[in-house]
Amino acid sequence: MTTTENASAPTGSFVSEVSSASLIVTCGPGGVGKTTTAAALGVAAARAGRRVVVVTVDPARRLADALGLDAGAASDAPHRVTGLPGIDTDEATGELWALMLDAASTFDRLVHEQTANAKQAEAILENPVYRAISGSLSGAQEYMAIERLHQLYTSGEWDLVIVDTPPSRHAIDLLEAPDRLIGFLSHPVYRTLTVGQRAFAKVTNAAASMFLWAVRRLAGPQIVEDTVEFFRSLANIEPGLRKRAGEVSVLLRSDAATFVVVSSPRAEAIGEAEHLIGALRDGDFPFAGVVINLIHPMPDPLTPVDRAALADIGDGPLADHLSWHDELTDLAVSEREELAVLADLAEDVSVVELPLLAVDVHDVAGLVGLADQLVGGN
Amino acid sequence: MTDPAEHWLRSTRVAVVVGKGGVGSSTVAAAYALAAAREGADVLFVAVDGRPGMGPLLGGRELDQNDRILRRIKGAGQVRGRTIPADQAFGDYLELRGVGGMLRRAASAASLPMIAAATPGLEHLLVLGKIKELERDRAADLIIVDAPPAGHAAPFLRSASGLSDVVQSGPVRDQAVEVDAMLRDPARCQAMIVTLPEETPVTEAIELANELRGDVGLALMPLVINACWPERPGLSKTPAMAARSQKVTLSASAKASLASSSVFGRKRLERQHQQIDRLGSTLGLPMVTLPRLPTPRLTLHHLGVLADALVVPLVEPNAEAST
Numbered sequence: 001m002t003t004t005e006n007a008s009a010p011t012g013s014f015v016s017e018v019s020s021a022s023l024i025v026t027c028g029p030g031g032v033g034k035t036t037t038a039a040a041l042g043v044a045a046a047r048a049g050r051r052v053v054v055v056t057v058d059p060a061r062r063l064a065d066a067l068g069l070d071a072g073a074a075s076d077a078p079h080r081v082t083g084l085p086g087i088d089t090d091e092a093t094g095e096l097w098a099l100m101l102d103a104a105s106t107f108d109r110l111v112h113e114q115t116a117n118a119k120q121a122e123a124i125l126e127n128p129v130y131r132a133i134s135g136s137l138s139g140a141q142e143y144m145a146i147e148r149l150h151q152l153y154t155s156g157e158w159d160l161v162i163v164d165t166p167p168s169r170h171a172i173d174l175l176e177a178p179d180r181l182i183g184f185l186s187h188p189v190y191r192t193l194t195v196g197q198r199a200f201a202k203v204t205n206a207a208a209s210m211f212l213w214a215v216r217r218l219a220g221p222q223i224v225e226d227t228v229e230f231f232r233s234l235a236n237i238e239p240g241l242r243k244r245a246g247e248v249s250v251l252l253r254s255d256a257a258t259f260v261v262v263s264s265p266r267a268e269a270i271g272e273a274e275h276l277i278g279a280l281r282d283g284d285f286p287f288a289g290v291v292i293n294l295i296h297p298m299p300d301p302l303t304p305v306d307r308a309a310l311a312d313i314g315d316g317p318l319a320d321h322l323s324w325h326d327e328l329t330d331l332a333v334s335e336r337e338e339l340a341v342l343a344d345l346a347e348d349v350s351v352v353e354l355p356l357l358a359v360d361v362h363d364v365a366g367l368v369g370l371a372d373q374l375v376g377g378n
Numbered sequence: 379m380t381d382p383a384e385h386w387l388r389s390t391r392v393a394v395v396v397g398k399g400g401v402g403s404s405t406v407a408a409a410y411a412l413a414a415a416r417e418g419a420d421v422l423f424v425a426v427d428g429r430p431g432m433g434p435l436l437g438g439r440e441l442d443q444n445d446r447i448l449r450r451i452k453g454a455g456q457v458r459g460r461t462i463p464a465d466q467a468f469g470d471y472l473e474l475r476g477v478g479g480m481l482r483r484a485a486s487a488a489s490l491p492m493i494a495a496a497t498p499g500l501e502h503l504l505v506l507g508k509i510k511e512l513e514r515d516r517a518a519d520l521i522i523v524d525a526p527p528a529g530h531a532a533p534f535l536r537s538a539s540g541l542s543d544v545v546q547s548g549p550v551r552d553q554a555v556e557v558d559a560m561l562r563d564p565a566r567c568q569a570m571i572v573t574l575p576e577e578t579p580v581t582e583a584i585e586l587a588n589e590l591r592g593d594v595g596l597a598l599m600p601l602v603i604n605a606c607w608p609e610r611p612g613l614s615k616t617p618a619m620a621a622r623s624q625k626v627t628l629s630a631s632a633k634a635s636l637a638s639s640s641v642f643g644r645k646r647l648e649r650q651h652q653q654i655d656r657l658g659s660t661l662g663l664p665m666v667t668l669p670r671l672p673t674p675r676l677t678l679h680h681l682g683v684l685a686d687a688l689v690v691p692l693v694e695p696n697a698e699a700s701t
Contacts, residue, residue, distance in 0.1 A: 031400015
């Protein structure tokens with residue numbers, strides 16, 4: 001049956017990205033198959049002979065299983081994906097690896113890297129405020145996805161690093177994460193608290209003392225001490241953090257990197273994808289194209305003669321067939337109208353349309369099928 | 379309008395509607411608001427992250443931090459709507475605590491992001507605290523909270539218990555304790571989990587349900603399974619068999635056209651039944667199914683269809699499993 005294939009008429013391909021880019025970032029609204037797309041791009045690149053690592057964030061269980069990841073428990077170290085047809089042979093050079101982002105341990109690694117010695121690192125790592133915020137600081141997960149990408153990219157071990165971004169209503173957070181961290185470190189209150197390592201009692205800056213007073217009034221004295229201590233110890237690694245944020249910001253705009261936006265044909269998803277494409281273009285980020293996923297198949301139309309013959313049938317199983325045919329056709333037509341908006345917006349880049357499958361992708365074979373469509377091997 | 383339906387739609391004062399990204403939880407929250415208003419309730423719809431389009435979908439203006447009437451139902455209730463931005467919740471909170479200009483100036487000098495960075499979960503807690511105040515003041519018969527999407531719903535609801543690990547004293551702790559008490563009282567607050575009849579969303583709904591029932595101590599309303607394909611038993615036959623049983627002769631081209639949709643529909647319906655059975659038997663909660671609407675762009679009319687579908691007898695998990 002051709003019902004699931006005829007929705008897919010790829011008007012583009014990511015074949016050049018998977019064979020030559022060093023970094024691919026997939027982004028888009030939640031629930032559109034972003035992680036699956038990232039994994040399928042990884043499969044395509046491995047099959048093209050490259051050594052690839054895919055960084056995932058919170059993958060669905062079945063996909064995590066397919067990638068050999070233990071869902072629920074973050075596995076921060078890359079793990080080799082086995083069972084890929086065509087690359088598990090001796091002469092093949094391609095390799096696919098995957099890991100699940102663990103924001104807290106990436107932050108820990110950053111602290112270790114940026115501190116002069118183990119004692120300094122421990123002072124930060126054991127601070128209760130640090131422990132509480134390293135996984136939840138506003139934008140921390142987005143920043144850590146980018147930080148992990150930088151670590152993997154600079155390690156020199158990989159031909160291609162693919163990063164799937166955290167689900168975010170404002171997916172743009174990711175792109176702004178390095179700048180936001182710099183903004184945080186430049187905040188006058190933060191500066192006063194850390195400059196010169198003064199004792200808390202001697203903090204004279206009005207804004208900073210008010211800040212501490214506000215925190216004390218709201219959350220009690222213990223957290224004030226921890227907070228001041230945390231900001232002080234952070235001061236040791238601040239130049240490193242600032243430098244790193246700057247490097248990442250440059251890397252994401254370089255020729256080595258490229259962005260792929262993933263969407264579905266639903267109006268809300270398309271709206272978010274449009275917003276994201278605008279932000280990528282405004283920010284001068286390299287933009288490879290759009291994957292529009294989960295498109296309903298378009299049934300073959302009934303001829304006017306057939307329709308006339310079926311006009312008067314009463315209730316029954318055939319009426320079910322007819323009403324279902326009409327409903328699926330209406331939905332498929334209106335989805336194509338919605339996604340035409342996105343295709344227009346991305347007319348100078350690749351647009352790949354993928355059908356909603358009767359069965360979701362849940363194993364390596366499914367990823368291979370998707371990979372073929374993403375690189376135009378349909 | 380059946381009694382059991384009215385019973386569950388109005389069984390609590392604060393209903394937090396949650397679901398992973400892409401399952402349509404905001405739309406379901408809006409349909410719920412409409413259904414309850416049709417039953418006569420004065421409903422306040424609260425969008426936590428202020429996603430655009432919700433006010434117009436309910437028939438009013440775009441939501442902002444002012445409480446506004448979006449829609450009046452003749453002879454019944456009404457839907458009001460608002461957002462709760464964290465900084466406004468912060469200001470209201472300070473005012474409520476009687477802390478005067480000094481602390482407010484301190485807060486603005488330091489800026490909420492700085493304080494929030496030092497006190498993780500504070501922004502969520504402030505928003506929940508504001509909802510708690512609205513509930514205590516009986517600001518509406520029913521407050522429907524459109525919770526943050528994706529992975530943020532559980533941290534949002536856990537902020538109260540999570541903060542007490544870091545914060546040992548002070549008004550933030552008091553606030554956390556009071557919010558926690560509201561979340562644990564089913565007469566005051568319950569959660570409505572929204573999912574889709576597909577494998578991954580169902581797995582995630584099961585995880586979310588266990589997390590909310592366990593850690594957070596929230597009572598759960600019936601599960602809402604959104605975007606269900608309509609039941610069409612005739613699809614279990616081929617077009618040719620279906621035609622024979624209705625004594626109609628199909629041309630070859632008509633058979634092929636109908637087969638091009640029915641194969642896809644049959645597979646999706648089978649999977650839908652499997653997933654609804656799995657959800658029912660794993661969680662043992664009653665369920666409501668909402669139809670998949672044949673449009674990618676929802677209007678007020680569609681919202682009415684979903685509101686109607688919410689006000690039906692519940693599907694008990696056992697009954698569903700046996701069909």
